[in-house]
Amino acid sequence: MQELERLLGRERCLSGPGQLVAYECDALTHFKSVPVAVALPQTTEEVQEVVRACVRLGVPFTPRGAGTGLSGGAIPAPGGIVIELSLMKSILVVDVENRLAVVQPGVVNAHLSTEVGEHGLAYAPDPSSQIVCTLGGNVAENSGGPHCLKHGATTNHILAMRCVMPDGEIMDLGSPVAGGSAGLDLRGVMLGSEGTLGIVTEITCRLVPMPERVETLLATFDTMAAACSSVSKIIAAGIIPSALEALDDRTIAAVEASVFRAGYPADATAVILVELDGHPAQVAAERRRIEAIFQDVGAIGIEAAKDADHAQALWKGRKGAFGAMGRLAPDLYVQDAVVPRSKLPEVLPRIGEICDELGLQLANVFHAGEGNLHPNISYDGRNAQEVERVVEAGRRIIDLCLSVGGALSGEHGIGLEKQGFMHLVFSADDLETMSRVRAAFNPGELLNPGKVLPTPGACAEVKPLHQLPGAPS
Amino acid sequence: MSSETAAYLASLDCVHCGLCIEHCPTYRHLGRESANPRGRIYLMRAVMEERVDASPDLVEDLDLCLVCRACESACPSGVRFGEVMAETRHKLRQRGWWRRHLMGKLSNREKLHRLAGLLRLWQRSGLRFVMRIAPKRLRRLESYLPEIPPASERRPLPRHLAAQGSPRGTVAVLEGCVMSVLFQDVNRDTMRLLSAAGYDVVVPENQTCCGALHEHDGDLDTTRTLLARNRDAFGGPEISAIVMNSSGCAAGMQGATHLLEEGGAVLADRVVDISRFLVDHGDALRFAPFAGRVTYDAPCHLHHAQREATAPLELLRRVEDLDLVPMDLADHCCGAAGIYNLDHPDLSAQILDEKLDALERTGASTLLTGNPGCIMQWRTGVRERGLAVEVLHPATFLAAQLAPLD
Numbered sequence: 001m002q003e004l005e006r007l008l009g010r011e012r013c014l015s016g017p018g019q020l021v022a023y024e025c026d027a028l029t030h031f032k033s034v035p036v037a038v039a040l041p042q043t044t045e046e047v048q049e050v051v052r053a054c055v056r057l058g059v060p061f062t063p064r065g066a067g068t069g070l071s072g073g074a075i076p077a078p079g080g081i082v083i084e085l086s087l088m089k090s091i092l093v094v095d096v097e098n099r100l101a102v103v104q105p106g107v108v109n110a111h112l113s114t115e116v117g118e119h120g121l122a123y124a125p126d127p128s129s130q131i132v133c134t135l136g137g138n139v140a141e142n143s144g145g146p147h148c149l150k151h152g153a154t155t156n157h158i159l160a161m162r163c164v165m166p167d168g169e170i171m172d173l174g175s176p177v178a179g180g181s182a183g184l185d186l187r188g189v190m191l192g193s194e195g196t197l198g199i200v201t202e203i204t205c206r207l208v209p210m211p212e213r214v215e216t217l218l219a220t221f222d223t224m225a226a227a228c229s230s231v232s233k234i235i236a237a238g239i240i241p242s243a244l245e246a247l248d249d250r251t252i253a254a255v256e257a258s259v260f261r262a263g264y265p266a267d268a269t270a271v272i273l274v275e276l277d278g279h280p281a282q283v284a285a286e287r288r289r290i291e292a293i294f295q296d297v298g299a300i301g302i303e304a305a306k307d308a309d310h311a312q313a314l315w316k317g318r319k320g321a322f323g324a325m326g327r328l329a330p331d332l333y334v335q336d337a338v339v340p341r342s343k344l345p346e347v348l349p350r351i352g353e354i355c356d357e358l359g360l361q362l363a364n365v366f367h368a369g370e371g372n373l374h375p376n377i378s379y380d381g382r383n384a385q386e387v388e389r390v391v392e393a394g395r396r397i398i399d400l401c402l403s404v405g406g407a408l409s410g411e412h413g414i415g416l417e418k419q420g421f422m423h424l425v426f427s428a429d430d431l432e433t434m435s436r437v438r439a440a441f442n443p444g445e446l447l448n449p450g451k452v453l454p455t456p457g458a459c460a461e462v463k464p465l466h467q468l469p470g471a472p473s
Numbered sequence: 474m475s476s477e478t479a480a481y482l483a484s485l486d487c488v489h490c491g492l493c494i495e496h497c498p499t500y501r502h503l504g505r506e507s508a509n510p511r512g513r514i515y516l517m518r519a520v521m522e523e524r525v526d527a528s529p530d531l532v533e534d535l536d537l538c539l540v541c542r543a544c545e546s547a548c549p550s551g552v553r554f555g556e557v558m559a560e561t562r563h564k565l566r567q568r569g570w571w572r573r574h575l576m577g578k579l580s581n582r583e584k585l586h587r588l589a590g591l592l593r594l595w596q597r598s599g600l601r602f603v604m605r606i607a608p609k610r611l612r613r614l615e616s617y618l619p620e621i622p623p624a625s626e627r628r629p630l631p632r633h634l635a636a637q638g639s640p641r642g643t644v645a646v647l648e649g650c651v652m653s654v655l656f657q658d659v660n661r662d663t664m665r666l667l668s669a670a671g672y673d674v675v676v677p678e679n680q681t682c683c684g685a686l687h688e689h690d691g692d693l694d695t696t697r698t699l700l701a702r703n704r705d706a707f708g709g710p711e712i713s714a715i716v717m718n719s720s721g722c723a724a725g726m727q728g729a730t731h732l733l734e735e736g737g738a739v740l741a742d743r744v745v746d747i748s749r750f751l752v753d754h755g756d757a758l759r760f761a762p763f764a765g766r767v768t769y770d771a772p773c774h775l776h777h778a779q780r781e782a783t784a785p786l787e788l789l790r791r792v793e794d795l796d797l798v799p800m801d802l803a804d805h806c807c808g809a810a811g812i813y814n815l816d817h818p819d820l821s822a823q824i825l826d827e828k829l830d831a832l833e834r835t836g837a838s839t840l841l842t843g844n845p846g847c848i849m850q851w852r853t854g855v856r857e858r859g860l861a862v863e864v865l866h867p868a869t870f871l872a873a874q875l876a877p878l879d
């Protein structure tokens with residue numbers, strides 16, 4: 001503590017009991033663990049100093065961006081500190097000619113696009129949390145977003161980065177020259193490592209030119225099955241829209257009641273939101289084909305965004321959906337799993353059945369084009385029994401998705417939440433290989449311990465809400 | 474377990490998604506979770522659940538909240554942040570954790586008017602140079618104070634101003650505490666605009682302070698007393714609207730709905746900002762053209778608390794030749810926040826600094842904003858930076874453009 005205060009000053013080193021409690025969880029409020037201190041460095045060198053102090057004192061440390069992670073990745077280890085990167089928010093370089101930007105990790109995703117917008121450029125990956133989540137967090141989670149269907153997830157847009165390694169050394173990974181590569185791709189290893197291999201303190205991002213033409217379509221359906229079949233048909237037809245998203249009736253109702261009211265049809269059972277971008281002629285052709293597919297599968301309404309503002313409203317509604325669901329119950333659990341697109345019509349009703357059986361309220365809003373499901377379960381965290389049912393539903397949904405050939409996580413990561421499921425998809429050998437990689441980078445495991453890889457016992461200390469002393473039951 | 478108060482239940486609406494945090498000025502500057510809306514709600518909920526004890530750091534970060542309510546506009550879950558904060562401060566006050574703020578002690582019209590007389594004497598005394606050695610907070614307070622208008626301008630408003638032309642109805646105005654001392658001219662302009670729009674204007678007797686600053690400060694008992702007095706003072710059935718020119722007071726009076734057990738809505742539902750009223754009922758108004766560049770800064774309690782984002786702009790667009798340019802961060806707090814600038818001068822100045830940069834980028838020579846605290850804050854900033862920008866209430870600006878009726 002004194003050590004940190006000496007390094008950063010009182011203002012940027014938090015130790016007050018209230019301030020620390022605010023750091024006990026991220027956007028997944030299931031797990032909680034209070035740090036012993038929080039450091040807010042502003043430069044790579046300060047991060048290095050903080051890390052060195054932790055290593056000297058044997059204190060675990062966990063990096064954190066905006067804390068919008070949905071798998072508990074930024075929750076500190078017992079006895080550990082949080083390294084909060086929110087003050088590292090300078091855009092260091094915008095290189096228009098080479099279409100790249102160098103930023104600090106605390107830069108908010110959407111701010112980068114705003115900043116480079118005047119040059120006709122954008123940073124493509126757009127998680128729904130983009131108005132607040134940090135690029136450091138995006139790198140750590142290899143985040144996706146509605147528009148990653150065509151343009152690829154974070155990993156496709158990060159050229160290089162500077163990291164403070166768990167021993168306090170500074171390392172540069174990747175090559176700022178687009179297309180450059182030599183030796184082992186350590187950049188690729190760091191990407192999506194959920195803050196367990198190093199702390200990213202500088203990021204070189206690829207920027208893309210804004211498309212010449214963008215069209216947004218909204219199709220309305222009276223069954224979710226019809227909506228899903230339009231999705232597989234669009235992809236099967238060889239069209240890759242820039243985004244292809246689905247929302248069900250509960251989600252629509254929640255969004256329409258919120259500040260993100262988008263004008264989605266109130267009578268729909270499901271809507272599909274599609275965006276096309278590119279050359280005007282190609283966009284027009286694709287639009288005609290997609291409209292035909294919608295009609296084919298029995299859409300009850302097809303609407304095109306009137307202008308850019310209308311399109312933006314439609315997207316804001318989609319991106320605010322998670323928050324809007326707060327209207328339904330005090331807490332919200334978002335599952336994140338992937339299934340082959342063709343299985344969507346079969347899997348969705350079964351998820352509904354699971355939630356019905358357990359008496360839980362479900363809403364679906366998901367990246368349909370990628371088969372990336374986000375069943376949202378509303379619950380009351382003060383009810384211990386209900387929490388258990390939510391955990392059970394999460395488990396059954398994962399089992400279901402894996403049984404049809406799906407994956408454990410689309411984009412929210414493993415974190416604390418899904419370690420227990422890792423053995424379902426990886427063999428003991430696979431897991432062993434992964435822990436060797438981690439050990440090579442993070443030998444003492446002081447950096448963000450207890451995440452991603454199953455470490456029996458590690459999460460026993462991190463108690464769900466209802467087990468906390470003094471928590472209501 | 475705490476009783477399930479309305480505020481506690483409102484805190485449960487937060488799902489911790491974080492979509493609000495970048496809208497929070499204090500978080501943007503301090504970067505810590507406990508100084509952003511999500512963190513604050515989390516801590517308030519924990520305090521109400523008695524899961525966490527109040528501690529100096531926790532109270533400080535709640536105190537650092539501007540109650541600008543930008544987080545409410547950003548929140549998809551509809552969290553009523555202002556209510557939760559007022560109730561929590563109230564609870565903390567009961568437990569002896571909340572210190573009484575300056576304005577809580579001062580917002581009493583009689584006291585304020587007496588003080589204003591003294592301050593004017595001071596400002597004219599030629600002794601102001603001694604301020605250079607005064608403590609920082611006092612210095613800031615001194616610099617923040619505008620020139621106190623002479624007593625003749627501070628005189629009470631007429632109780633009645635007749636409509637021009639045939640009357641379309643009767644509306645009332647609130648004289649206000651700060652408004653009546655420092656901005657009585659804005660009050661008069663407001664009345665002129667309303668009369669020109671064809672309304673009989675009354676200034677009911679027995680009206681009192683709106684209670685907003687007390688609510689801010691968690692003094693809900695006083696807030697309720699004041700609201701009840703105003704409910705009665707403005708109860709006249711002929712009054713179709715209570716037209717406000719201080720957005721902080723307006724938002725405060727709208728709180729009557731949930732704060733008063735009886736008749737709160739009667740007061741709250743008739744409260745309307747001057748801009749909205751004139752957009753809806755001011756078709757009779759004619760404005761002279763104005764050739765100049767003007768920008769608009771949205772007061773938080775108009776934009777976020779009353780959710781009135783468009784009326785001031787719509788109204789201004791009726792002035793021909795006006796070069797109305799948007800300002801970046803116009804929906805962000807200017808740091809005035811009641812008397813935040815006196816309680817937290819450093820952070821307030823940082824917040825204002827960013828806004829002053831935005832103002833300079835517009836190249837405007839007039840800045841309009843419809844709240845007394847914001848006007849004072851902006852005038853201080855503009856003066857300290859040496860900018861040639863006039864800061865006015867939209868009502869002042871529009872009243873000056875009033876064309877004679879034809």
Ligand SMILES: Cc1cc2nc3c(=O)[nH]c(=O)nc-3n(C[C@H](O)[C@H](O)[C@H](O)COP(=O)(O)OP(=O)(O)OC[C@H]3O[C@@H](n4cnc5c(N)ncnc54)[C@H](O)[C@@H]3O)c2cc1C
Binds near residue numbers: 074141
């Ligand atoms: C409403 C909502 C919508 C969302 N939508 C999407 C979506 O569409 N797609 C998607 O992929 N995700 C989505 N997410 C999840 C989340 O926003 C992303 O995972 C995001 O990238 C997290 O960023 P953050 O800054 O909040 O990171 P945090 O939550 O603070 O941290 C996430 C992880 O990254 C690590 N970390 C943070 N910064 C660094 C760094 N500089 N170096 C190393 N490690 C670091 C942390 O230790 C932690 O393990 C959503 C979340 C919410 C609440």
Ligand code: SF4
Binds near residue numbers: 552
């Ligand atoms: S206040 Fe609203 S936007 Fe902010 S974290 Fe809570 S639910 Fe999300």
Ligand code: SF4
Binds near residue numbers: 500540541543554
């Ligand atoms: S009211 Fe303003 S300062 Fe307070 S938490 Fe909300 S956005 Fe931040």
